[in-house]
Amino acid sequence: MTVVSTGEKDNRGVTNGFDHSTYLPSNDMRVFQVPDEILFGGTWEVPKTTCLLGTRSHALNDYRRLQFLHSVSAPLLLPEVNCISKLLIRRKDFPNINLFSLTIMMHSLTCLESVHIERWSYGNVIYEGAYERCFMSSFNLPQSVKDFSFYQDNNTLYYHRLVGANHVVETMMSGLLSKVAEMAENIAISHAYEAKVIFKHPYAWRFKKLKTLALTSVVLAVCDEHAVNSLLCRVAKAAKEIPKLETLEIWGYKTLYQVPPYDKITSVAIFTYKRLDQFNSCISWKSNSSFKMSEETQAHWNDVADGQDANVSLKYLELDPNVSSIGAIHNHLALMDRILHNTSWAQV
Structure with missing residues (x-):
């Protein structure tokens, strides 16, 4: 110690x-x-x-x-x-x-x-x-x-071989978030709480001082356009109620294993929102599969950045389709230091 x-x-x-x-x-x-x-x-x-x-x-x-x-x-x-x-x-x-x-x-x-x-x-x-x-x-x-x-x-x-699906502790995480919501400035929860659950009831917590938020979602990893756009719209509505929000990041990583010769397909997606100043923000989508945000989704995020006077830039970045581990994508995460300790990224 x-x-x-x-x-x-x-x-x-x-x-x-x-x-x-x-x-x-x-x-x-x-x-x-x-x-x-x-x-x-x-x-x-x-x-x-x-x-x-x-x-x-x-x-x-x-x-x-x-x-x-x-x-x-x-x-x-x-x-x-x-x-x-x-x-x-x-x-x-x-x-x-x-x-x-x-x-x-x-x-x-x-x-x-x-x-x-x-x-x-x-x-x-x-x-x-x-x-x-x-x-x-x-x-x-x-x-x-x-x-x-x-x-x-x-x-x-x-x-995955012995336990199967992750036994998430969402009930406990809800209690923890409720307790620290008013004072928390930075929150990062990975693989323990599905982002779509948190934003299902966007007004359940009042994050008065929250500056950064990092979450994971299998929805992004599956990359179904309708499901992803629906989630991002709900996230935008919640983000608008977080007055001091500077950076919000939702990411997903999923590996599907196939029969011999042991081929595997890895799906990765990262959504990042950054508030640069009162009227300027940027959004990025990084993925190893094709996806485009709908006009409705973009409109919701324009509204987060003060509506009609906002200037929101949108960037797409294609990631390596042969990503072999979560650690391989850490440089693409804006909040990587809050998600995992620096030396831990080499272990995942």
Whole structure:
């Protein structure tokens, strides 16, 4: 565990990060990805430097998971800590932290302003179910949080092979958003909350101070023109009600696996809205498939940028049709630093 002081005068400038110096067998850290062949049978000899079937075990070798001893008769409570303002848990360190212990720590960190959590999925039905039950019942955010980032790891081959569709925790995310909506300035939620669900009821939350918002949507990845235009129109209506919005980004990434010879088709789409000043904004659509926004969609986004006096530019960019990973598109994301920690992009 590393604690770094930023030297702020109010004694609230302490970053709490969980980090284990773990040997990584390769520079790009992709050794934990399962070969395509394993999805369709065959054998695979697991190197000693990796864990079984491309995912980390419940506890890493030579390390014991960070957890507290507790009992039902004597619930564990930690003293209130008001000198820590930032919590960062990187993807590679998530398996080393007991989730119950994490929630206990969260309850004691009453002055957190920034929470950035990157999940590493266990790829095991039992562990995933236990995680979701614990997360939904006990995870909490203090109202002081201004920056909230949550990345749900759901794109590994191992995860899709054993667990199937992602068990999203939308109910819990709704509660978290309701709690921090008025104070939040930056929110990034990936693979844990479908964007179309959030914007289905665009006035459910009042984001009075929100400046940046990054979400994921399978609708964009499927790239059905009618569905995408419908979603973007709903997003525009919601964006108009966010007075301080500077950047909004919705992106989708989906890989479809086919029968041997193990061909796969990857669909990627990124929608980005940036407000440049009071009357100037820009919209970009980046994808490896063909799509054009409808006139109705463009009109809705003109309205977001102050209607008739607005100048909204629209750009299209064609991405590589052979994109092999989420990490390969990170340079095309305007909010990439809020979605994942810089070093984590090499792992996804």
